[in-house]
Amino acid sequence: MTDQATEPEAVEPDIPGKPTSASRTTLSHIMTHNDTNLLGTVHGGVIMKLVDDAAGAVAGRHSGGPAVTASMDEMAFLEPVRVGDLVHVKAQVNWTGRTSMEVGVRVLAERWNESDPPTQVGSAYLVFAAVDADGKPRQVPPVIPETDRDRRRYQEAQIRRTHRLARRRAIRELREQRVAEGFHD
Numbered sequence: 657m658t659d660q661a662t663e664p665e666a667v668e669p670d671i672p673g674k675p676t677s678a679s680r681t682t683l684s685h686i687m688t689h690n691d692t693n694l695l696g697t698v699h700g701g702v703i704m705k706l707v708d709d710a711a712g713a714v715a716g717r718h719s720g721g722p723a724v725t726a727s728m729d730e731m732a733f734l735e736p737v738r739v740g741d742l743v744h745v746k747a748q749v750n751w752t753g754r755t756s757m758e759v760g761v762r763v764l765a766e767r768w769n770e771s772d773p774p775t776q777v778g779s780a781y782l783v784f785a786a787v788d789a790d791g792k793p794r795q796v797p798p799v800i801p802e803t804d805r806d807r808r809r810y811q812e813a814q815i816r817r818t819h820r821l822a823r824r825r826a827i828r829e830l831r832e833q834r835v836a837e838g839f840h841d
């Protein structure tokens with residue numbers, strides 16, 4: 657029989673950190689008539705797919721293997737995107753936990769054939785979990801913020817992480833309480 661009291665605690669190996677710039681990625685795409693909604697502007701879902709693609713590439717590069725989207729929050733659409741816009745989706749790892757990473761994404765658009773500077777049309781924060789071949793979470797290298805902006809984004813991501821966990825816990829507790837009170841909704 658195993659003696660639980662004296663069994664040494666499993667210690668995970670330290671994984672060397674990786675700088676933010678090692679996985680920062682930009683995905684660029686020209687919008688066509690296939691991308692429009694009924695109003696004639698680009699469908700938000702098209703933008704969200706590009707955001708998920710760019711963030712997934714960053715999460716895979718940072719973690720050195722497969723990573724899945726666990727959540728996407730604060731997706732903001734700031735300006736409409738039009739057919740003929742060249743859209744740039746810029747993504748980087750803002751923060752890392754044990755097996756998860758927050759990826760911050762900025763979406764910029766410019767006319768494909770003009771030289772005006774691009775304008776920001778959207779932003780989002782996604783959490784990716786690195787997974788092994790069985791789809792189970794695996795450890796990720798800690799991200800090493802390199803610039804003042806990276807360090808600010810790291811701190812802001814920690815605030816969002818705290819709020820996500822608190823919100824999930826509060827909702828779980830409310831549901832458990834309602835079940836205990838006899839509600840089955």
Ligand SMILES: CC(=O)SCCNC(=O)CCNC(=O)[C@H](O)C(C)(C)COP(=O)(O)OP(=O)(O)OC[C@H]1O[C@@H](n2cnc3c(N)ncnc32)[C@H](O)[C@@H]1OP(=O)(O)O
Nearest residue numbers: 712723724725726727753754755756783785787791793820
């Ligand atoms: C790129 C793509 O298109 S992938 C396709 C879409 N995505 C998917 O199919 C993913 C489906 N979901 C899953 O496989 C699982 O729920 C997983 C892998 C995300 C999480 O698995 P779980 O068994 O819940 O693992 P666990 O609770 O340990 O969570 C793993 C990490 O993810 C974080 N996490 C899990 N769910 C969430 C969530 N909803 N929001 C934020 N973070 C989350 C956890 O906090 C943990 O982070 P940490 O280790 O840094 O503290």
